[in-house]
Amino acid sequence: MPTTELDGFTFACGDTVDSLTVAYRTYGDYTGSNAVLVCHALTGSQHVRGRADGDDRGWWPDIVGPGCPIDTTEYFVVCANVPGSCHGTDGPPADGPGGDPWGTAFPPVTVPDWTRCQRRLLDTLGVDRLHAVVGGSVGGMNALDWARRYPDDVHLIAAVATAPRLDAQCLGLNAIARRAIRGDPNWNDGDYYGGAHPDRGLALARQLGHVMYLSKASMADKFGRRTATTDTALPADPAAEFFATRDVESYLDYQADTFVARFDANSYLYLLRAMDAYDLAAGRPSVADALAAFDGDALVLSFTGDWHFTAAQSATVADAFRAGGAAGVAHHVVDSDYGHDAFLVDSAAVGPPLADFLAAGTDGAAVTDATGGV
Numbered sequence: 442m443p444t445t446e447l448d449g450f451t452f453a454c455g456d457t458v459d460s461l462t463v464a465y466r467t468y469g470d471y472t473g474s475n476a477v478l479v480c481h482a483l484t485g486s487q488h489v490r491g492r493a494d495g496d497d498r499g500w501w502p503d504i505v506g507p508g509c510p511i512d513t514t515e516y517f518v519v520c521a522n523v524p525g526s527c528h529g530t531d532g533p534p535a536d537g538p539g540g541d542p543w544g545t546a547f548p549p550v551t552v553p554d555w556t557r558c559q560r561r562l563l564d565t566l567g568v569d570r571l572h573a574v575v576g577g578s579v580g581g582m583n584a585l586d587w588a589r590r591y592p593d594d595v596h597l598i599a600a601v602a603t604a605p606r607l608d609a610q611c612l613g614l615n616a617i618a619r620r621a622i623r624g625d626p627n628w629n630d631g632d633y634y635g636g637a638h639p640d641r642g643l644a645l646a647r648q649l650g651h652v653m654y655l656s657k658a659s660m661a662d663k664f665g666r667r668t669a670t671t672d673t674a675l676p677a678d679p680a681a682e683f684f685a686t687r688d689v690e691s692y693l694d695y696q697a698d699t700f701v702a703r704f705d706a707n708s709y710l711y712l713l714r715a716m717d718a719y720d721l722a723a724g725r726p727s728v729a730d731a732l733a734a735f736d737g738d739a740l741v742l743s744f745t746g747d748w749h750f751t752a753a754q755s756a757t758v759a760d761a762f763r764a765g766g767a768a769g770v771a772h773h774v775v776d777s778d779y780g781h782d783a784f785l786v787d788s789a790a791v792g793p794p795l796a797d798f799l800a801a802g803t804d805g806a807a808v809t810d811a812t813g814g815v
Contacts, residue, residue: 456548464529465521469513480576480583486528489520503788510796525550525711533707545631552719573597577784592734602784604754605721618646643706644697656746656780664689729764738769738802749781769803771810
């Protein structure tokens with residue numbers, strides 16, 4: 442797994458680390474004008490197209506790769522794990538200056554920290570101006586931050602299933618997720634690396650996240666009120682033997698178990714905070730003012746069944762790009778019941794507009810525009 446060391450990285454909070462390890466992957470060959478930066482979602486990694494050792498398919502295997510919408514025979518794709526995460530880039534689980542894990546002594550991270558880290562990584566790779574930045578969910582916020590922070594360094598912005606900021610409902614749900622982790626007796630104020638990890642708290646937090654990522658229609662279709670058996674790490678309540686266990690419970694338990702095996706509780710706290718804190722218009726009069734320096738083309742892609750980042754929120758982003766003077770803007774709305782997860786699982790709907798946008802901007806044949814919002 443490739444890594445690079447960034448000397449003297451200063452976070453938005455004001456803390457500076459002497460060296461920041463950044464884990465990344467590249468796919469394809471760089472020609473000088475074909476670089477595409479892909480920004481991962483909350484718990485994603487640099488392995489957008491499978492691990493180097495072939496252990497898995499990556500998190501977007503039907504979108505990035507040879508012959509895929511982001512075609513690695515045509516584009517040089519870069520994906521970096523963000524600071525604060527646990528997939529190779531420094532974060533709470535990484536060793537600190539004294540050799541022990543940082544834990545909660547690691548500096549608080551923000552989405553702009555991710556953007557500046559990516560810019561510095563690209564400098565080490567010899568990449569100046571990007572053909573495109575593509576990201577979904579909080580990775581879409583990361584992509585939007587590129588349009589604000591480095592507008593001259595990117596030609597195309599594709600922001601998928603995202604918004605300029607979280608709404609109050611999502612802020613509240615994320616707060617409950619963090620409380621679940623901090624309420625686990627094994628959390629130990631974040632200093633748990635030498636003993637038992639707060640797996641129950643992390644499992645509950647992730648289950649809450651999965652409910653956010655699905656729509657009512659998709660949950661009704663996938664689970665309904667069907668019963669199932671489940672083997673959860675959580676203690677059963679006294680009435681459990683009398684009442685049925687639902688299929689949706691079994692699904693959530695499975696998702697929690699697999700997540701706890703691959704992710705770190707402190708990192709989850711850090712990344713949720715970064716997403717909660719992000720506001721594209723921070724320090725500017727409006728979102729349009731924040732995007733006014735970007736003069737390329739912008740694709741905002743949303744899904745009708747997504748209540749985590751709604752199509753209406755995406756419409757405000759598209760309107761802001763237009764008001765800011767972007768060369769071309771399209772708000773492409775996908776009719777989908779998958780919910781927020783649609784950007785990961787509905788590749789048949791995501792792929793064509795994304796491929797055509799990378800090839801021809803908003804003039805791409807498969808790119809549509811819900812002009813005037815939703």
